[in-house]
Amino acid sequence: xxxxxxxxxxxxxxxxxxxxxxxxxxxxxxWRTARRYATADVAPRYRxxxxxxxxxxxxxxxxxxxxxxCPDLRATVLLRxxxxxxxxxxxxxxxxxxxxxxxxxxxxxxxxxxxxxxGIQTQGDWADVGRWPLGDxxxxxxxxxxxxxxxxxxxxxxxxxxxxxxxxxxxVRCVDDLGGASAEFLTDxxxxxxxxxxxxxxxxxxxxxxxxxxxxxxRPRACRPYRAKTKGKxxxxxxxxxxxxxxxxxxxxxxxxxxxxxxxxxxxxxxxxVHGARRHRTTGRVxxxxxxxxxxxxxxxxxxxxxxxxxxxxxxxxPGPARPSTKLAAAGETVEVRPLAAYAALVR
Numbered sequence: 001x002x003x004x005x006x007x008x009x010x011x012x013x014x015x016x017x018x019x020x021x022x023x024x025x026x027x028x029x030x031w032r033t034a035r036r037y038a039t040a041d042v043a044p045r046y047r048x049x050x051x052x053x054x055x056x057x058x059x060x061x062x063x064x065x066x067x068x069x070c071p072d073l074r075a076t077v078l079l080r081x082x083x084x085x086x087x088x089x090x091x092x093x094x095x096x097x098x099x100x101x102x103x104x105x106x107x108x109x110x111x112x113x114x115x116x117x118x119g120i121q122t123q124g125d126w127a128d129v130g131r132w133p134l135g136d137x138x139x140x141x142x143x144x145x146x147x148x149x150x151x152x153x154x155x156x157x158x159x160x161x162x163x164x165x166x167x168x169x170x171x172v173r174c175v176d177d178l179g180g181a182s183a184e185f186l187t188d189x190x191x192x193x194x195x196x197x198x199x200x201x202x203x204x205x206x207x208x209x210x211x212x213x214x215x216x217x218x219r220p221r222a223c224r225p226y227r228a229k230t231k232g233k234x235x236x237x238x239x240x241x242x243x244x245x246x247x248x249x250x251x252x253x254x255x256x257x258x259x260x261x262x263x264x265x266x267x268x269x270x271x272x273x274v275h276g277a278r279r280h281r282t283t284g285r286v287x288x289x290x291x292x293x294x295x296x297x298x299x300x301x302x303x304x305x306x307x308x309x310x311x312x313x314x315x316x317x318x319p320g321p322a323r324p325s326t327k328l329a330a331a332g333e334t335v336e337v338r339p340l341a342a343y344a345a346l347v348r
Contacts, residue, residue: 119297156267180298
């Protein structure tokens, strides 16, 4: 396409007697291009290209409405909603270009990444999800988020506080939702799980957390101080929870009096139907398919432990009467249990 100045010169020279061939030679154009510009009354313009992926009025109104309610809403969420409810046939790239114009925000990826084998590690942490309807009013909700390090499957459990009993109960429930416990469970130095640290910086775990970890069959681990990005997988999925799950939740029909159980059910539904259906960009695998392969390597959670946690009763089973070991009994190393009166007689 030639400029408007070129058209003006061609048009004027042709009007003053220059031939089309002379104009083509003078301006280095083909004969057809020179004739089109010289004989045109106005400067030629490209015809507008068809835009099959252009947003309709209803689709544009939906995008603007959702971005007004959730400014950090991801383009992948909008693409899913437009395809399901508004018959949008465009690509993700096309939609993202329009969303960037309406909401030009960019967030970074976690700085540290490392991979673990299947059944090796689970990462967990609390996320503050803001104020939401609860019962007859509203309350500040927190979500404990756990993710399997290999398959990237996630579990969510909601609460109104982050105390030690609530944290332990949420961990047990998340581990059960994931299908079982991995070899180790990595967290930050949450005071709900830690009793302090030694002089060398090694963590001192709370006895309640050690008891629960032993019952789950996992080994507790803690990040180094001020190195929360060591657990980058759960940090990344917490961002997904805030940007994707909460936005997805705003599109659901809330019951008249929502409770924590309803939020837990919505978290499990999003984890399996939305998060589990994705192909992870790092592993290149569908999360749900990778999870199905990892689950047999996890240690199932005891139903008795879940019942005890939900009932807020004693966390560790009360030990019964001591019984001699069968191996020691076979070797004749059992100790006879005697009344205290017998020992008093020996002292006299």
